[in-house]
Amino acid sequence: MSHTHQTALVWFRRDLRLADNPALTHALSEARNVIPVFIHAPDEEAPWSPGAASLWWLHHSLASLSRDITGLGGRLILRQGASLACLQQLISETSATLVCWNRVYEPSCIVRDTNIKRVLKDQAIECSSHNAALLFEPWQVRTQQDKPFRVFTPFWKHCQTRLAEQPLPLAAPNLLPGVNKSLTSADLSSLHLLPRIKWDSGMQAHWQTGEAGAHARLQQFINDSASHYATERDRPDKTGTSCMGPYLHFGEISPRQIITALHEQQTPAESYLRELGWREFSHHLLYHFPHTTNAPLDIRFEKFPWDKNAAALQAWQRGQTGIPLVDAGMRELWHTGWMHNRVRMVVASFLTKNLRIHWLEGARWFWDTLVDADLANNTQGWQWTAGCGADAAPFFRIFNPTLQAERFDPEFNYIRRWVPEIARLPNKWITKPWEAPDIELSKAGIKLGRDYPSAIVDLGASREAALDAYKEIK
Numbered sequence: 025m026s027h028t029h030q031t032a033l034v035w036f037r038r039d040l041r042l043a044d045n046p047a048l049t050h051a052l053s054e055a056r057n058v059i060p061v062f063i064h065a066p067d068e069e070a071p072w073s074p075g076a077a078s079l080w081w082l083h084h085s086l087a088s089l090s091r092d093i094t095g096l097g098g099r100l101i102l103r104q105g106a107s108l109a110c111l112q113q114l115i116s117e118t119s120a121t122l123v124c125w126n127r128v129y130e131p132s133c134i135v136r137d138t139n140i141k142r143v144l145k146d147q148a149i150e151c152s153s154h155n156a157a158l159l160f161e162p163w164q165v166r167t168q169q170d171k172p173f174r175v176f177t178p179f180w181k182h183c184q185t186r187l188a189e190q191p192l193p194l195a196a197p198n199l200l201p202g203v204n205k206s207l208t209s210a211d212l213s214s215l216h217l218l219p220r221i222k223w224d225s226g227m228q229a230h231w232q233t234g235e236a237g238a239h240a241r242l243q244q245f246i247n248d249s250a251s252h253y254a255t256e257r258d259r260p261d262k263t264g265t266s267c268m269g270p271y272l273h274f275g276e277i278s279p280r281q282i283i284t285a286l287h288e289q290q291t292p293a294e295s296y297l298r299e300l301g302w303r304e305f306s307h308h309l310l311y312h313f314p315h316t317t318n319a320p321l322d323i324r325f326e327k328f329p330w331d332k333n334a335a336a337l338q339a340w341q342r343g344q345t346g347i348p349l350v351d352a353g354m355r356e357l358w359h360t361g362w363m364h365n366r367v368r369m370v371v372a373s374f375l376t377k378n379l380r381i382h383w384l385e386g387a388r389w390f391w392d393t394l395v396d397a398d399l400a401n402n403t404q405g406w407q408w409t410a411g412c413g414a415d416a417a418p419f420f421r422i423f424n425p426t427l428q429a430e431r432f433d434p435e436f437n438y439i440r441r442w443v444p445e446i447a448r449l450p451n452k453w454i455t456k457p458w459e460a461p462d463i464e465l466s467k468a469g470i471k472l473g474r475d476y477p478s479a480i481v482d483l484g485a486s487r488e489a490a491l492d493a494y495k496e497i498k
């Protein structure tokens with residue numbers, strides 16, 4: 025094969041996989057030698073630099089990518105520092121004339137990458153960027169009035185008419201030619217991605233990171249849960265969802281690989297595809313309304329009377345609110361780095377409405393603790409629940425954690441698993457221990473305020489107070 029370039033750099037970022045990686049495929053078709061590079065530059069993503077759980081995932085994902093690259097005869101070069109300076113240094117060390125990457129659609133990355141492209145082009149280096157993360161480019165999906173969508177249903181209807189345009193996933197290469205032994209690579213441990221205090225054992229036990237882990241988890245979902253996803257996706261007590269979040273965020277798998285696998289194995293996927301549609305919608309919104317990472321899309325909420333209550337925020341973060349479903353969710357998050365979507369909505373509604381604490385406080389906590397923390401999905405999820413986003417749940421929709429638990433955790437296994445101190449309470453009281461008669465509490469061996477917190481707010485009164493606060497901005 026004749027190549028246009030002698031050497032290309034492939035700059036890995038949120039595409040930590042070898043299969044269906046358009047930047048890698050392009051580099052291999054254009055250059056004789058291909059050098060895979062990862063640059064650790066968390067400050068460039070400020071104010072949303074990766075949180076602790078994301079860094080944990082990144083460490084293991086890079087280890088796995090590095091092993092996979094070595095298996096193909098290549099070598100992943102790790103560097104640390106400003107991305108542009110590191111790329112320029114590598115270009116001078118390798119004489120590369122082509123740099124390929126897959127796009128990241130976050131505001132700070134768009135600014136950085138646009139600048140890097142401009143500077144490198146001025147230095148006669150060819151740059152080639154690709155879409156590896158989304159089904160559709162955010163700028164390609166427009167309303168009939170040629171505007172970005174702000175409502176999910178028409179957005180997704182429009183996308184569905186174009187799903188057939190999706191090309192098949194690209195194959196992984198068989199070989200990565202061009203190992204340059206003289207290039208230095210930082211040691212993965214020198215990036216200090218793992219926590220200093222060992223709080224990650226729960227996550228370690230829960231997840232298999234990396235490209236192989238993504239495909240194993242997808243296959244498990246297809247075998248065990250996909251066919252009843254539509255009816256069980258709202259049940260936190262079951263493993264009814266795919267847990268693809270972190271794999272998609274880090275690009276260990278692509279949405280079109282998932283869709284192709286579901287299709288090939290004849291799995292009913294309509295309601296699952298709709299959730300991938302929400303992911304597309306979140307990225308669409310983030311691209312067109314980049315300020316929403318820190319400000320409400322609905323500007324009326326700039327004047328909302330949020331409450332500053334450090335003690336309540338800390339109780340929420342620690343799963344010590346005295347509201348069992350909320351505490352179960354927050355503890356699941358702390359232990360595994362993940363929380364079920366239904367419970368995410370409940371804990372977010374509780375924080376922003378019952379406690380009236382600013383949605384950004386919740387978004388920041390999720391950012392630090394979720395292994396699937398994703399700027400597009402997290403921003404959209406918080407703004408949607410708080411009532412200030414696009415196509416948001418109306419503010420007066422305030423989730424009642426007691427009723428939600430009765431409906432979606434009907435045997436209360438989820439609450440009993442994550443809040444074991446109240447596990448012996450009878451079903452009648454387990455979602456609302458504050459209403460349990462003293463005799464029932466003492467039979468279950470509980471004294472509220474000692475063994476489990478008394479509820480930090482009254483659900484009914486705080487709901488009314490939230491609705492009154494909303495009237496001020498309506």
Ligand SMILES: Cc1cc2nc3c(=O)[nH]c(=O)nc-3n(C[C@H](O)[C@H](O)[C@H](O)COP(=O)(O)OP(=O)(O)OC[C@H]3O[C@@H](n4cnc5c(N)ncnc54)[C@H](O)[C@@H]3O)c2cc1C
Pocket residue numbers: 257265266267268269270272273299300302303304306363364365366368369372390394396397398399401402403404405406409
């Ligand atoms: C307050 C709040 C914060 C959230 N923060 C994040 C976040 O930081 N990162 C994140 O990936 N998701 C976030 N979500 C969306 C959703 O909760 C997770 O994507 C989902 O729980 C991940 O589990 P799963 O992979 O098993 O989902 P599945 O039900 O198996 O769905 C498959 C994939 O579809 C996408 N998806 C599913 N639901 C949504 C949704 N509502 N919005 C956007 N994409 C969706 C995800 O990529 C998910 O991995 C948030 C939701 C809320 C209410």
